[in-house]
Amino acid sequence: MLRVEDTEQAPVEFSAALIAKFDDIKSRYPEGKQKSALLPILHETQAEFGWLSAPSMDKVAAYLDILPIEVYEVATFYTMYFMRPQGKYVLEVCRTGPCCLVGAEKIMDYIEQQLGVKEGEVTPDGLFSWRGVECLAACGFGPVLQIGPEYTFYENLTTQSVDTLIADLKAKANN
Amino acid sequence: MGRKLLLEHINVPGINTLEVYRQKGGYAAVEKALKTLTPDEVVEEVKKSGLRGRGGAGFPTGMKWSFLAKPEGVPRYLVCNADESEPGTFKDRYLMTYIPHLLIEGMIVASYALGANTSYIYVRGEMMPQIRILERAIAEAKNAGLLGKNILGTGYDLELYVQPGGGAYICGEETALLESLEGKRGNPRIKPPFPAIAGLYGCPTVVNNVESIAAVVPIINEGGDEYAKIGIGRSTGTKLISASGNLNKPGVYEIELGVPVEEFIYSDEYCGGIANGKRLKAVVAGGSSVPILPANLILKTINNEARLMSYESLSDGGFATGSMMGSGGFIAFDEDQCIVRNTWNFSRFYHHESCGQCSPCREGTGWMEKVLHRLEYGHGKMSDMDLLVDVSKKIEGNTICPLGDAAAWPVASAIRHFRDEFEWHVTNAAEATTRNYGLAHYADPLPKVEKAEA
Numbered sequence: 001m002l003r004v005e006d007t008e009q010a011p012v013e014f015s016a017a018l019i020a021k022f023d024d025i026k027s028r029y030p031e032g033k034q035k036s037a038l039l040p041i042l043h044e045t046q047a048e049f050g051w052l053s054a055p056s057m058d059k060v061a062a063y064l065d066i067l068p069i070e071v072y073e074v075a076t077f078y079t080m081y082f083m084r085p086q087g088k089y090v091l092e093v094c095r096t097g098p099c100c101l102v103g104a105e106k107i108m109d110y111i112e113q114q115l116g117v118k119e120g121e122v123t124p125d126g127l128f129s130w131r132g133v134e135c136l137a138a139c140g141f142g143p144v145l146q147i148g149p150e151y152t153f154y155e156n157l158t159t160q161s162v163d164t165l166i167a168d169l170k171a172k173a174n175n
Numbered sequence: 176m177g178r179k180l181l182l183e184h185i186n187v188p189g190i191n192t193l194e195v196y197r198q199k200g201g202y203a204a205v206e207k208a209l210k211t212l213t214p215d216e217v218v219e220e221v222k223k224s225g226l227r228g229r230g231g232a233g234f235p236t237g238m239k240w241s242f243l244a245k246p247e248g249v250p251r252y253l254v255c256n257a258d259e260s261e262p263g264t265f266k267d268r269y270l271m272t273y274i275p276h277l278l279i280e281g282m283i284v285a286s287y288a289l290g291a292n293t294s295y296i297y298v299r300g301e302m303m304p305q306i307r308i309l310e311r312a313i314a315e316a317k318n319a320g321l322l323g324k325n326i327l328g329t330g331y332d333l334e335l336y337v338q339p340g341g342g343a344y345i346c347g348e349e350t351a352l353l354e355s356l357e358g359k360r361g362n363p364r365i366k367p368p369f370p371a372i373a374g375l376y377g378c379p380t381v382v383n384n385v386e387s388i389a390a391v392v393p394i395i396n397e398g399g400d401e402y403a404k405i406g407i408g409r410s411t412g413t414k415l416i417s418a419s420g421n422l423n424k425p426g427v428y429e430i431e432l433g434v435p436v437e438e439f440i441y442s443d444e445y446c447g448g449i450a451n452g453k454r455l456k457a458v459v460a461g462g463s464s465v466p467i468l469p470a471n472l473i474l475k476t477i478n479n480e481a482r483l484m485s486y487e488s489l490s491d492g493g494f495a496t497g498s499m500m501g502s503g504g505f506i507a508f509d510e511d512q513c514i515v516r517n518t519w520n521f522s523r524f525y526h527h528e529s530c531g532q533c534s535p536c537r538e539g540t541g542w543m544e545k546v547l548h549r550l551e552y553g554h555g556k557m558s559d560m561d562l563l564v565d566v567s568k569k570i571e572g573n574t575i576c577p578l579g580d581a582a583a584w585p586v587a588s589a590i591r592h593f594r595d596e597f598e599w600h601v602t603n604a605a606e607a608t609t610r611n612y613g614l615a616h617y618a619d620p621l622p623k624v625e626k627a628e629a
Contacts, residue, residue, distance in 0.1 A: 028295075028334075028336040028338075030250075030293070030376065033357070033376055035357060035358035035359075036338075036356060036357055036358045037358065038358035039300070039338070039339060039340065039341045039355065039358060040338065040339050042341070043300060043303075043339055043341075064358075066358075070358075070359075073360055074341070074358065074359065074360055077341070077343065077360040077361065077530075078300070078340070078341025078342050078343050078361075079341070079342035079343065080300045080301065080341050080342035081341060081342075095520075096262045096463075096520065096521075096524050097262050097263070097459075097463055097506065097517050097520045097521055097524070098262055098263050098419040098420055098504075098506050100516075100517070100520055101419070101420045101421055101506070101508065101512060101517075102419075102420070102421070133301075133342075134260075134262075134344065134524050134527055134528060135260055135261070135262040135263075135344075135463075135524065136301055137259045137260060137264060137265040137267070137268045137299070137301075137302070138265050138268065139262065139263050139264070139265050139417060139419035139420075139425075139504070139506070140265055140417060140418060140419045140425035140426045140427065141265075141425070142419065146301060148303075149303070150303055150304065151300075151301050151302070151303035151304060152304065153304070
């Protein structure tokens with residue numbers, strides 16, 4: 001949910017490299033249909049900043065020559081866009097039926113216990129947050145989780161593989 | 176062994192590259208279609224094949240193509256629906272991951288048939304790795320002159336782009352997908368007009384599932400009549416089945432339509448039986464939206480005939496005793512699974528994914544989730560089952576898009592077939608929070624499979 005106080009946020013700068021990515025995306029659509037670029041551009045923006053602040057969405061609106069509300073209404077509709085800061089690594093665990101048949105709920109409990117934060121919260125070191133998400137289309141390889149912005153999949157999860165994953169990510173962050 | 180038309184080369188090392196894909200006969204359908212067939216002849220072959228949409232609705236693909244309006248001076252679009260999100264379905268992700276050129280080849284042939292010069296593959300945003308795979312494959316194809324201007328010197332031009340979604344089940348509905356592709360919220364459109372008349376940017380548009388488009392490749396290579404010889408009755412060709420749940424070998428299987436369900440579950444060629452030596456309790460045969468069936472009804476129809484993996488056989492008996500092929504998401508439940516909990520889980524999914532446009536779905540999915548939650552957690556009432564059926568009936572058929580039906584069917588069917596388990600959750604509320612109801616009388620008639628000694 002986008003709240004009024006969230007609009008009081010630090011301004012952001014879009015790098016030339018990011019704008020070049022935007023330009024490439026925009027070229028995929030017919031003249032005058034640049035609004036089609038909105039979803040992919042929001043993914044690029046989130047990959048750069050970790051979430052979508054109101055100033056970043058306003059800049060996207062200006063870039064696409066559309067109203068800010070057209071960006072907000074899209075960003076809040078789709079589940080992949082974060083409306084507040086997240087951990088560096090967001091563990092998104094599938095919580096839908098088929099994964100639950102093979103133990104997804106236990107995996108979520110275990111992740112909560114290992115990270116020591118509730119769903120949606122960020123660990124004090126800023127490294128991790130986690131949440132349950134709906135079906136990730138990997139039901140035959142459940143339980144599964146994904147980590148953006150590359151959305152790498154981790155399949156057939158066990159408590160041991162979760163331990164390894166968290167340890168690897170910590171090591172990666174400290175390098 | 177059944178014939179494999181889509182996944183035949185899936186295990187060939189490097190099949191994701193253009194070079195190996197071509198060595199295995201890849202892009203022959205593009206050569207054949209663009210050089211020897213007119214666009215209408217391609218449509219005719221697809222019609223003859225009897226191919227039915229593989230996304231879930233099962234509507235004949237060739238017929239859908241023939242509805243496309245062709246006004247002068249207006250562009251036409253082909254959009255591939257790769258927003259695979261139906262719980263239990265993961266075949267498109269598999270296909271795009273391992274054999275991306277098959278989809279691209281199909282897109283070229285289908286775009287040519289429809290007269291589209293710009294086409295999009297709308298992939299769900301969570302499949303970022305698959306988006307990168309497709310983009311690489313498109314670049315390879317373009318370098319080889321299979322995309323872009325004047326493809327293979329035939330004068331046909333096609334640009335192909337990959338579009339990421341934003342994480343919304345509803346965008347699998349074709350008009351919501353088009354809204355999303357236009358950069359808007361995924362609210363389904365009121366039909367008519369259908370996309371064939373006014374789709375992307377108001378232009379005539381065809382939206383097809385990944386597997387449907389991939390199937391065009393063998394149809395063109397072998398001819399529509401040959402394709403139609405595979406399968407059974409009006410269920411022609413092969414189908415990718417995503418098998419998940421409590422199976423020994425979950426995964427994606429290509430079957431010739433018409434394989435008996437029993438063979439699909441228990442034979443070593445497919446799922447290899449129920450995991451951990453357990454017994455089968457229930458199956459959702461076509462993705463979470465289709466009615467759940469207890470083991471006895473999924474293995475045999477009410478007339479005691481073997482049920483087959485085909486559009487007709489899976490729906491035999493209507494909703495009273497049958498189900499649907501849907502998207503081919505085959506979810507197996509073993510004796511330890513709780514039907515109430517699973518129904519609550521699916522209801523939460525539909526509540527979460529309702530776009531909120533239509534009141535019956537926006538409100539009704541939430542009510543169903545709440546009532547199922549209280550049943551599962553020991554606070555249910557005996558009147559809740561009728562309440563759930565009543566709510567589901569008031570959603571079904573009263574919404575702009577089929578998400579309402581998809582939310583209603585799993586609840587109504589679970590209560591239809593497993594009512595005693597729901598009632599047990601009320602009469603034995605405390606016990607129900609500590610253990611599951613178990614197999615009861617739903618048991619599959621098959622004896623426990625004893626593993627043969629090696």
